[in-house]
Amino acid sequence: MYITILIITSLTLLIVLGFSYLEIRRQTKPRIKIYFPDGSTRASYKAKEETNVTLHIKNSGRLTFPKPAATEMTLYIYAPTSFQLKKLEYGNKSETTVNDAPAGGIFRDMRYLSMTGTFDLFHQEEEVVTVLMQMPEKTGKYTIKVPVTSREGDLGIHELEIIVT
Secondary structure, eight states, X not given: OHHHHHHHHHHHHHHHHHHHHHHHHHHTSOOEEEEOTTSSSEEEEOTTOEEEEEEEEEEOOOXXXXXXXXXXXXXXXXXXXXXXXXXXXXXXXXXXXOEEOOSSGGGTTEEEEEEEEEEEEOTTOEEEEEEEXXXXXXXXXXXXXXXXXXXXXXXXXXXXXXXXX
């Protein structure tokens, strides 16, 4: 009888400690939002147009304490191969090396530009990134994928929609 109560109490304590640990980890991870200048995740461009696509990256944080910073952020801009990626600018830096995405997975048939470990975002701070790209010839909806990592861990894969008219 006492052994059963001891086992049930021990298991309950382990479960409570496990959930507490997971919640603390969730609260200490930054929350990043990526959007176009108008605040949406959808933008429209003309076919074959060479344009600067501006993205805002913001550490929106949480309403409660703590308000963690995202440090040494790495950001990739993945676009379908029908887009011609030319240059990525952020702050006073520029990146022009376009790479093919690894085969398979969600990035199949995509190319990317990257910025690695170049900036930190504190609570409610924002960085503006500009991508020079030429839009595809075909009209339609295209998805741009933006995976973000930092020293604090994976901050998600953000999806933006570009409508080519």
